[in-house]
Amino acid sequence: MKYKGYRVGSIEREILKVILSVKDRELPNKYSESFSDIFKTARQKYQYSETVNRMEKKGLIQFVNKYGELKITISPKGHRIIKSLMLSDYKQIKRPVKWDGKWRMVMFDIPEDKTKLRNIIRFHLKKIGFLQVQGSVWVYPYPCEEIITIIKTNFNFDDEIIYATINSFDKDLKFKKLFKL
Numbered sequence: 001m002k003y004k005g006y007r008v009g010s011i012e013r014e015i016l017k018v019i020l021s022v023k024d025r026e027l028p029n030k031y032s033e034s035f036s037d038i039f040k041t042a043r044q045k046y047q048y049s050e051t052v053n054r055m056e057k058k059g060l061i062q063f064v065n066k067y068g069e070l071k072i073t074i075s076p077k078g079h080r081i082i083k084s085l086m087l088s089d090y091k092q093i094k095r096p097v098k099w100d101g102k103w104r105m106v107m108f109d110i111p112e113d114k115t116k117l118r119n120i121i122r123f124h125l126k127k128i129g130f131l132q133v134q135g136s137v138w139v140y141p142y143p144c145e146e147i148i149t150i151i152k153t154n155f156n157f158d159d160e161i162i163y164a165t166i167n168s169f170d171k172d173l174k175f176k177k178l179f180k181l
Contacts, residue, residue, distance in 0.1 A: 011047060011051045012051055012054070012060065013082075015051060015052065015061075016055075016061075016081070016082040017082070019072065019073065019074050052072065055078075059077045059078070060074070060075060060077060060081060061073065061074055061075055061078055062074075062075045083154045095142050099142070100143075101167070102141075102165050103139050103140070103141060103165070103166050103167070103169060103172065103175075104139065104140045104141070104143065104144055104148075104164070105133075105137065105138065105139050105140075105163070105164045105165075105166055105169070106125060106130065106138045106139075106140075106148060106162070106163055106164075107137050107138075107162045107164070108121060108136045108160055108161045108162070109136060109160055110136075110157065110160050117157075118136075120155070121157070121161070124151055125138045128140065131175060131178055131179070133169070139169070139175055141179050141181060145163060148163045149163075
């Protein structure tokens with residue numbers, strides 16, 4: 001995938017995701033024995049090393065000396081790119097063959113001074129397939145907690161966005177027709 005002139009390959013994407021998923025959002029140095037043990041073959045270890053060097057040159061990651069040990073962290077530029085990549089991975093959530101009868105509801109309360117971010121969240125909810133029930137209440141019939149968690153994390157809206165799984169609501173017959181359930 002290209003992001004503003006930079007091609008981000010699958011190995012780079014996975015490395016960025018791994019860094020995001022670890023506790024302190026940092027990995028041991030690329031030459032650390034403990035991390036390279038994950039890779040099964042010498043070729044995989046070489047690819048990892050080359051990819052990390054390339055990512056540093058692109059400015060996606062940076063090396064930080066922490067307590068005398070070199071760590072790999074995501075740079076601000078890398079954060080922007082990984083947010084975009086993670087959201088683009090979820091263009092459309094795959095619908096299960098049979099609906100489980102539960103609704104996924106997203107409610108958010110974002111201040112007026114953050115209108116741009118509110119519009120971005122609305123855009124992503126529409127892109128996923130959510131339909132608007134009321135101003136800041138959206139509904140979707142299929143499991144999507146993972147992407148909502150990514151949106152909450154990426155935009156630092158843990159307290160402003162609520163995700164709920166519910167059995168029914170007042171207007172669910174209307175929405176069953178809209179979703180063709």
